[in-house]
Every structure is written in C-alpha cells, then in structure tokens.
Amino acid sequence: MQSYPAYVINRILTAVLSVFGAMLVIVILISLVPGDPATVLLGPLATPEYAQHFIAEMGLDQPVHVRLWRLAAGFAQGRLGTDVISGQSVNTIVAAALPHTFALAFAAMALACLVGIPAGVWSAVRKGSAGDTAIAMVSVVFVSVPSFILGIVLLVVFSIWLDWLPVLGLSPSASLRDAAIRMILPTVALALGWIGLIARLVRTSMLETLGQNYIRTARAYGLREGLVHYRYALKNAVIPTLAIIGMGFGRLLGGAVLIEIIFARQGLGSILYDALQARNFSVLQGTVFVVVVIFIAVNLLTELSYALFDPRIKFSRR
C-alpha cells in the first residue's frame, strides 16, 4: 500500500517510460524495413537526391541507439521534425489539425454522455421492462459494430438516400452554422458506440448502487425518486464509467481517425492517411508520436483521477 503522492509519482514515471518505449517501437519499426530503407519506404519517389535528403533527415544512416537518442532529444524539445516533402515543420501541420480532432472527439464524448447516462439510469430503474430490453439490444449493436461502419451507413442513409445533410468535409464558407451541420454525422457515428457502452455500464453500476442501504435511507426520508436516482445513486454509479471512458479514449482516437477519413474532415486522421498514401514517413512518425502521447496522458489522468475519486483503490503495481 502506497500513499497517494507516491502512487502519482510511480504512475508518472511509468508513463514517461511508456513514451520512451513508444519511441523505441517507432524506431524499431523503421529499422525493420528490409533492404535499403530509403528505396523501400519511398518507393517510386526515391530519386537519388530525395533519398539522400530523406536518409539524412530521418537519420537512417545512424545506428538504432543514435536514432532513438536523436528522436527522443527532438521530441523532448517539442520538435516533431520536418516534412521532407513540403519542408514544413511537422509541429505546424499537427497543430493545425489537432483542434479539429479534439473538437470531434469531445463532441462525440459529450453526446455519448448526454444520451448514454440517462439511458443507463432509465433502464436500471425499469429493470426487466420492455424499454430496458430494447435499450440493451440497441446498445449491443452500437457497442459491437465498429464506428467507421456506422459512419458509412449514416453517410449513405442521411446524405445520399435522404439528402438531409451535406456529404463531406469541413465548411467551405467557414460559417459556424455550416460547420456545425457538417459535424453532425461524424459526431453521431463516433458517439453511437459510446452511447451503448456508457448506457450498459451506468445500468450495471446503478443496479449495484440502488441496492445499497443509503439509497433505502434516502427513500425512507421520502425524497423524490428522481432526486434519489440522479443525486444520490448516479454520483457513485458513474465512477466506474469514468474509468472506462478514459481507458477507451485510445479507441475513440483510433475511431476518430477513420471517421475523419470517411467524412473527408481535416484532422489527425487525414494527416496520417495522407502521410501513409504519400509514404511520407517524416510526417507519419511525428503524428503517430503525438497520438501516442495524448493516449498515454489521458490514460494517466484517468488512473490518477480514478484513484482520487475512489479511495478504496489499492495503489499497487500492475
């Protein structure tokens, strides 16, 4: 059993170690390329000048530990490298895309909580009713079908068949209303899986909480049911959900990447996709690194806040 500060320090150190591990994975991946990396990675783009530039820029002429060190030193100073094709700084490219991806991810998570939490409470209170069964069935569909499939189906139904919503992309006129309308489908596509997951988790933990003594006491005092459910029960029931939401953020990011590509939105997803298509590994490596750092940071924050919310958690090593 550790104290909370010791636990925090331990988790932060593990997170930093994971960031280094992730850089190592990136370096190892690139060094695993068979043959001459410049020729293999660049494919038809590999003119001798370009190949040389690429090798020097990526440090491919150096041994692995030197490359890891260079990468780590650069990343630690916040330099993500230079796009060898356009000459732009990868920081600029990523910084331009990040707000779009965050907007999508947060909008989806907000929508998922707004719909999922009341749905979970509602079905827990009416356990065994037809409505509860219906929510359970819809939830399992949302949870199991990948978000990019849901996105494609929404796109076909609402943009092509019904022609209610614009098909693709960010707003060309940049008006807020247009931008919001174009956010609807990607947000819903990304949120559906989380609505299902949150509804199920909240239902399960609500049922556990509703059986406890303090709820019976609250009812015995004659408090309104709505107050008992939302004010007293939900407060405790939502803690495990919080942890799952944090742990699932990586899945959300992965999903957002695909959704951005399907709806032709700007964001980390489109950068990754374009970099993959152009075999632009200088951009790829920096962008993947940013995704990994966000992922690790969110997991860390989740674990720390979870331990803070629920002091029963043992601060033990995994």
Add this chain to the structure above:
Amino acid sequence: MHAAAALAATLGRVVRHPGGAFGAGLVLLILLTAILAPGIAPHDPNRLDVVSAFAPPSGGHWLGTDQLGRDLLSRHIFGTRIAMAVALSVIAIALAAGMLLGVLSAYTSGPVERAILVAFDSISSFPSVILAMAAVAVLGSSMPMLIVVIATSLIPHYGRVARAQVLSARNEPYVEAEQVLGASGVRILLAHIVPNIIAPLIVIASLDIPVVIAIEASLSFLGLGLRPPLTSWGGLLQDGYQNLARSALPVMVSSGVLAVATLAFTMFGEALRHAIDPRSGRRA
C-alpha cells in the same frame, strides 16, 4: 469424457444466455460459410460481367453486383474465409504469445520481468488501429505480416491477464499443497496453473475476434490491407466506397456483413464470458 461434459455444459449455458443462442448460431453459420465457401457461392467471385454492373438484387444475384458486374454475395462468401483466417490466426498467436510472456513475467524477476512489462506498456501505448496502420505501411501487407502485426498489438492484453492470473493462482492453497508434496515447478505450472488461467483468456479471445475483424477491415478499407486477388470484407467495402457516387448498394452490403459478423461474435463472446464466469455479468 470429463472435458467433453464440461464443454457441453458451458455451451448449454452460452445458448441459454440472452442473445447467446442468436450469437452462437450466427457464429456457426459464419464458420460454415468460411469452410464451405466454394460449395455454396452461387457464382465465381471474380467472374466479370461488365454489362450487368451495379445490378440490383435479383434471383440471379441475391445481393446484386459490383462495379464490374461481379456477384456481391459470392464475393462476400469468399471474404468470410479471409476474415476468419485472419481473425483466428491473430487470436491464436496473440493468445499463445501473450500467455507465454505473461507467465514468464510472473515467474521471473528483475530485468526479464521489467523488459516484458515495459514492452507490454510500450505496445499498448498505441491505439491498436494506429499501430497496425503504421506497421503495415512500413512492413508491407502480405497476409502473414498483417496477422503478425495485429497479433502483436493485442499481445499485452493477454499477457497482463495471464500474469495477473498466475500471480493470484500461485498463492492458492492447492498450489501450495502441491509444492509441499514436492511437485516440480513445471508440473505445477502445466497441471495446475495453466488450466486455471486459460478460461479468462479464452473469454478475452472470443471478445477480441470482432476487434480483429474491425482492424483488418479498417486497414483494407484504407488500402493498407490485403491486395487482390485476396479480397476481404474491408477490401469489398473500399471497392464499394470508391463507387459510392454510382451505387450505394455494394457499400451497404459490405457494411451489413461486417455489422452482422461483429455483432454475432460479440454476442457469442459475452454469452461465453457469462457461462464461464457468472459473476462477470455484474462487471460488464
């Protein structure tokens, strides 16, 4: 005989779980489709018939045809083979390697243990789709490479569970009793610990099958997956998506197949989890 009876009892509980019979039935159907593909596909999946491109569903083509007039039903039936081959190989490799590394990390200490745990942490700091995207882009997307890449991204998942299970099983009275009786470490591991940690790993494996199907489909959808003539469901989806302006039917067929397959395996996996560990239902 004992093992067969236990298996039958477990399957019975799976089928009685809500949605379990539905999931198990569909999973069985999907597996049979994969095995019998050449026998049941009504057409050659690669036969071109450009005149009847984008034909709507009819008696001759139950699900219609694609941009080159190929029969969508037959193409998806053959796609089932690839989906299952990839999913089952990935799960087998991830399960075996994860169990090995997890058990090893629980039995060793110092640098070996630490190296394994850091490797787990490093791999799982990538969202698995992103890791698979980057790795396949760098290493190429032949079928074995695709399988190894996706399996690697899942190994920590199994490794951590195996490790935790071993650590708790090792202190159980029955293991201590064996030690007192003088059983060797290997015997204890194989005869007592492995059988007791395998159940939760199998549950994870069954719930990971839809995850693998989704990862493979998303890679193929992005053009990073298998190349023709190997056409997976994701590849069919990409085909349809690129011709969306001309017909939405192929995309909807592929989406429907992927949705049904992931739903079936999830429902089966959840029923299996419940059948193996009835307490797990509370932890959804």
